Amino acid sequence: EDKVVQSPLSLVVHEGDTVTLNCSYEVTNFRSLLWYKQEKKAPTFLFMLTSSGIEKKSGRLSSILDKKELFSILNITATQTGDSAIYLCAVTETSGSRLTFGEGTQLTVNP
Amino acid sequence: EAGVAQSPRYKIIEKRQSVAFWCNPISGHATLYWYQQILGQGPKLLIQFQNNGVVDDSQLPKDRFSAERLKGVDSTLKIQPAKLEDSAVYLCASSLVRGQGLGKLFFGSGTQLSVL
Numbered sequence: 001e002d003k004v005v006q007s008p009l010s011l012v013v014h015e016g017d018t019v020t021l022n023c024s025y026e027v028t029n030f031r032s033l034l035w036y037k038q039e040k041k042a043p044t045f046l047f048m049l050t051s052s053g054i055e056k057k058s059g060r061l062s063s064i065l066d067k068k069e070l071f072s073i074l075n076i077t078a079t080q081t082g083d084s085a086i087y088l089c090a091v092t093e094t095s096g097s098r099l100t101f102g103e104g105t106q107l108t109v110n111p
Numbered sequence: 112e113a114g115v116a117q118s119p120r121y122k123i124i125e126k127r128q129s130v131a132f133w134c135n136p137i138s139g140h141a142t143l144y145w146y147q148q149i150l151g152q153g154p155k156l157l158i159q160f161q162n163n164g165v166v167d168d169s170q171l172p173k174d175r176f177s178a179e180r181l182k183g184v185d186s187t188l189k190i191q192p193a194k195l196e197d198s199a200v201y202l203c204a205s206s207l208v209r210g211q212g213l214g215k216l217f218f219g220s221g222t223q224l225s226v227l
Contacts, residue, residue, distance in 0.1 A: 034215070042202070042219060042220045042221060043202070088153055090153070
């Protein structure tokens with residue numbers, strides 16, 4: 001069974017700090033790893049990674065995948081209070097489009 | 112572009128009662144998913160439809176949960192009878208084509224169910 005483990009489970013920082021969120025996974029036939037941001041209820045898509053070593057960036061957020069070591073990190077620089085959310089990591093297999101999610105990291109950014 | 116629509120937003124019922132949730136995916140999206148998210152956990156797939164056919168319902172508790180997607184557009188998820196452990200947020204999501212986008216799903220705002 002596919003498994004996704006995120007750490008830390010919760011994190012409290014001050015505005016302007018840089019944070020690194022971790023995601024490790026076990027999946028039989030890996031296809032992709034995705035990061036979602038969940039504020040209130042609806043997760044919204046951040047990144048999709050399929051290849052090792054290639055960094056995806058969007059503003060202050062960036063992510064990279066290591067397929068050899070089976071993990072990914074999500075970095076957020078110069079955090080803002082609006083970054084407060086649950087960050088979810090998920091993986092897909094080659095056999096289908098089902099997303100298997102981790103438990104998420106609850107990030108709180110204080111002013 | 113309109114997003115994934117879900118209703119109701121909140122529902123409170125007593126155990127052993129029945130409840131139904133409705134989802135309207137993004138227009139043109141062939142694949143529709145229902146996820147259950149228990150507090151403190153990540154979403155877990157309950158059922159996946161491709162048009163009006165079921166692709167994956169391996170994690171759906173079929174003794175009490177049922178879902179349908181008539182005409183390949185709207186979908187309804189039903190729980191009958193509800194148990195306390197069904198308290199969760201039920202998320203509907205859709206994607207353009209099965210497998211396309213490698214998992215890039217668009218989620219609705221969810222229905223928060225409380226079973227007392």
